[in-house]
Amino acid sequence: MATLTHDTASRMRSGLAFALASATSFGLSGPLARGLMDAGWSAAAVVAARVLLAGVVLLPLALPQLRGNWKLLRANATLILAYGAIAVAGTQLAYFNAVAHMTVGAALLIEFTAPIAVVGWLWVRYRQRPGAATVAGAALGIAGLLLVLDVVSGLSVEAVGVVWALASMVGAATYFVLSAHGTDLPGTVLAAGGLLIGGVILLVAGAAGIVPLRAATGQVAFADFTTPWWVPILLIGIVTAAIAYVTGIAATRRLGSRLASFVALTEVLAALLFAWALLGEAPRPVQLLGGALILGGVIIVRLGEPEAVPVGDPEAQAVADDGATAPPSPS
Template sequence: MATSTHHSAALVRTGLVFALASATSFGLSGPLARGLMNAGWSAAAVVAVRVLLAGVVLLPLALPQLRGDWMLLRANAKLIVAYGLVAVAGTQLAYFNAVAHMTVGAALLIEYTAPIAVVGWLWARHRQRPGAATVGGAALGILGLLLVLDVVSGLSVDPVGIIWALAAMFGAAAYFVLSAHGTDLPGTVLAAGGLLIGGVILLLAGAVGIVPLRATTTEVVFADFTTPWWIPVALIGIVTAAVAYVTGIAATRRLGSRLASFVALTEVLAALAFAWALLGEAPRPIQLLGGTMILLGVVIVRLGEPTPVPVGDPEAQTAADDAAAKPG
């Protein structure tokens, strides 16, 4: 029992490191994408290049891990396709369209109400009923969302941006749920497969005119400097996609969907910092207050939920199942 507890604690510590690395990497994507879109790129083109480059980078690492077991790939085909469609292409396209209509910070704060959606999904799908603290935290998060949109002062917020950001929120929730599945499939294989599928789907959608694919070689201008286009492209593909997705999957499989989605809120802080540094987007005081309320709300949601179970700890899973069966 002591060995199992120690193993579980080690998994959680490692998972937290992976989660923080993933959140920081993801946080850089919005400001880089905004820079590219300001230089003439379409949102779909940014996403397509980002995920395809990441998939190509990860492929040489994924194939050896697969060890020629194509049956394993076939058995997880639905998961990989869903991951590519929803967690990769859908979420990132929605997020980058959102930052084209509103600030990076506001778009990301809306997207990262996703942990509340994760809790709702686990309640509906797995009968893990939330308690009073969870409901109260969700209400606080919704109030914070209204402040982020600055509805109190009557600030005009593009409704198109809000719709895209909410779509990104549901996609992010799906990302955390899907990342916890298929534990027999190496995380790098899931990431590479999902990224490549997502990229190919975007290219096909662009070819038939569903989404505009437009890219330029114009230099990218940020707040205090200008850089060749290929530098942000390389960073957005390798750092904010390849590194971010692999570490994110590794974190979710160690922490579970709920805790991983909670730790991922540090992406909000990273993105705000990167947006301020690269784009000069200083958040308004009322938006900082709203962001704080969202973070507090999700913390309360997290505290109101059962202890997450790391992958690979059957004894802890049995205890968690017993706890989840009790009224919350």
Template structure:
């Protein structure tokens, strides 16, 4: 009877975690098409990201303060985690990606960054002796193959070792996002971690722009999408509240429920969400090879989930 109860609890946890992961991936996937609209209206990419994370911080900080209930010692005890989250998982990943695409094609940079789940698997194996099952490895291979097809790399791409180095740094930052999200003993609410990390990351991005590492400029021009034109501020508001605040909070919840490994592979669904939103908002219809890649990603996530169900429970700590 106890075994049945435990299995039911595990399955409920997995179900809740997968729901949070899908919400997070879908929210993150909306950011690209909205950001493209703003950039077409004259915004720099760094300005879009800085405003996005700072708006999210403004939304989450009051909620986080209420959750702390005056326990500022909890905040101080987790200061290093929050700082690392903001510097590495938020601003570090974004800055590395911007520098990567300055030296190489966007598709190649994305492909390298989205190999983060493999880095998560390697980290958990080396750090915590959490060896992946054969099923998990097969699912990982399917997911990465699908990712390659979705990005649809073309022939004749140039290679930049500087760009590759920056893209690898972005991949490490993305992997750190999943590892840090699962870190802790559960005493620090996910909203507090997200709010502190986003505020830290946003301020770092502003500082990077001030000293010239990334260009910061914005306009008040209308934003044009496929079937409609809108003022600049609604996309900014949605970027901050949905694609950052909701995305990071649900992503942290998913990682704590699923563990870094399964959450990182489920996050590949962000690529599918981005394709769908780009089709809807920008008129960029996916090609057949991308649809095939999307199907492989979905199959890969399902297979990885089965592999995780077969993995004995183990602590998932950084």
């Protein structure tokens, strides 16, 4: 049996660091978006501003990485379009619409069943049956998620909200699957292209009257302070989108879709802590216990991932990285 190489261990450590950075960055988006929507912004306008700003910020970094290789861009056009339409625009718009019809906790609970969808997809598509550790870690993570979202206190659910939340779950699962593909395409290029395409899709949908695009230039109020509207817009675009997507792609390409999706459950805990700081929503002890269970579930899933990778075997490396031999881009 081959042993775990130094390079593989280093790749795993950096992947986990990127995944936690991405989850923390994404976790800040909810409280910032809530402040903007309370100040008069529509959900679609927040998402459009967020992804377009992030795409513009990443573009100067992405173009030099292409080195004029436009053929590479054309070869991954389907991946970039799918990433922008589903993983970026679709997921965020579906989530914010879900929140408009149900509590944030209920919407998050449904969206963050995405890791189960990822495991199911890898099982069906690549015949990668989840091991006992993955199943146990998933159960522990979902139990922790239920506690973090404090479902015992009751959740307000509407049918239309459930449909939107399920759509956001599909989009989130698609994000993890697509992020692991196209490894010949620099992650910053994929993120910038997807964000810009997602933003354009939202603008077109707004111009056609499909979604409301409404912005406001007044002060945005949080728990203990108010700020000009452009401050949360800059943060939600640069930190919770540009940084979050780039680190998320880097994490998924190092950890694979399955493990990265479970580490992303820590976003819920991050969102809880940011909501405490910005919105004054203090977490209950049961929610902190839930956060510990989520982390425990992630560790168990990590222990269940393949450790040994034969050196110089690209196919085995692909299996270890993604739990399956994946094609370079979706077809």
